[in-house]
Amino acid sequence: MLNFVELVFYTYLFVALYMTSLLIFIWYPNRRRLFEHPKGEPVAVSIIMPCYNESSTIAKALDSLLNMKYPQDLIEIIVVDDKSNDNSVDIVRGYMGRYPGKIRLIVNDRNSGGAAQPTNIGLRAAKYDFVAVTDADSTPEPDALIKMIGFLQHDPKVAAVTCAVMAYGSKTFMQKIQTIEYSIISWSRKLLDCVDAVYVTPGPFALYKKDILLRVGLFDTKNLTQDIEIVWRLRSYGYVAKMCLAARVYSETPRKFKQWWKQRIRWNIGGTQCIVKYKSLIFRNGMLGGFIIPFFSFSLFLGLFGLGLFIYLLIKRVFIKFLVTKYAIYGGTTLLRFQDLNIQPTVLNFFGLILFVWAFIFVLIGLSIMNMRGKKETNIFNIIYYLIVYLSMYPFIMITALYKYFRGKYTW
């Protein structure tokens, strides 16, 4: 008969199957419209680029903005340096000399410890009604802006537009796996857009209406994921965010595990801050309370509960194996019998296999849609690693993030 642990496993399988099925069911009827975007009229846009020690990437980021297929006289670039220790400011000044009147530089007196405050400074300084926010290590494709602007022009409720954030660089194995992850996230985010559930406008490149941002109070400087928080806040005010899959921005990804871990901890702390801040809206306020907040909360709960159960079972199993081996050595009995190697497949194994195949198909579809199939980063081994090992690390990130959150010791 099934015991508690097995029932929990079945529940997890059900939830995982439901989530992947949901995205597939959203995708299929919308599959021909995923890359559609309302035609936009070029209007003046201020592009805010917060910067902190970005000397290795900022030139490339500025070049990408200066090469946008968008009337350059309608673009204003504002770099807000958050008291960098490197020569980022010198690089920007060099560009200001080459492009007089095109780029403005604001240098913070002291480091704010995050991207929100310099972004807010740039927003207040922006001349135009439409503002784009971009990271200093990101390079939007030349047509990104023109493809995105139409979303803001055609619907007064749309306050923000995000695009497909793709991973830049695949030198290390971690970066290769993130290439898969970013592609799948972008595709999934577009699918969520189809049900009006975009919950983040990631920092690499996003477009906003300035007057609405000012009205709702700009980016939250205390939140570690200000790009998630701002969308939740906009939604709480009745606005929505859209996703333009046809527009892409390439963003630097962490090369090593340690950097990646730190980044993901920050993301998870920020997510937790958002849940706590907007907990009163759960099951209220349309898709924010009806789907986004419950989805975040439920994911957090499932991750933590699953990890707790996994650790408990692992410790118990190891302890039993240890005792059994100890007794067997003491008693001079057989250490391992054939019966101990349980090779009978269970119903649970079949379900697990079905789920894995389903998730694998989901990733393949996602990679095809994002035109990432056949690339060396997205080989079968990397996809399997992504599904089995990489995603399994998330509960560990969650618990570490939660620990840091409750201790109150977290920084950007």
Place this chain on the structure above:
Amino acid sequence: MSKSAFWQALIFTAIIFSLGVIAGFFLESRQSETIYSRLVNSELNIIDEQLRQRIISDSNLSCSLSKESLFLFADKIYEEAMGLEEIDTTGRLGDLTILHRRYDLLRTLLLLEAESLKERCNGDFHIISYFYSYNLDDVETSSKQNYFSKQTFDLKTAHPQDIILIPIAIDTNVASIDVFIKSRKITTYPVILIDNNKEISEFVTLEELEKLVFNDTISSP
């Protein structure tokens, strides 16, 4: 908008899940049928054995032939029960408790018969009965049970013709087994009974157990 996708996905998942559960039950029922048929065969065998015992006692058939028959049967039951244990630890959807009960009843009957044969023939074999808990969650007792199970198995493997091994679960909620346990004054588990007169509930090595079974040179710890 594709908000109906939420319901569509839920229905789809429920269908897939239900199909999976039905397929699981189907696969298991095929296994269970095999087990059940083996159990029915075993029951037939034991009735056959009882009849033969009666015939043996009525016709004064030799003890060696009676012992041979008993050992064959007991070994077969032991192996079948091991197979059942293996299946039961694989997260099944169905309930095997009823089958466990029948096996335990069968083994209790077998134990009584073995004791009777040993007494009647002044048997040159030893009866090792091992009492354990079926519903166990305690790590230490579970490890101990695992050790006792291995130890008795090893002993039986080393002396196949001298030992009859009968493991019985004490907590399958069968009235006759409960009475049997009380009649033997078994209060702790896991416990190994040697010829119904030596009780081993603490750790002994395989060598010590062997000595306890085959001679009286060491005392039970």
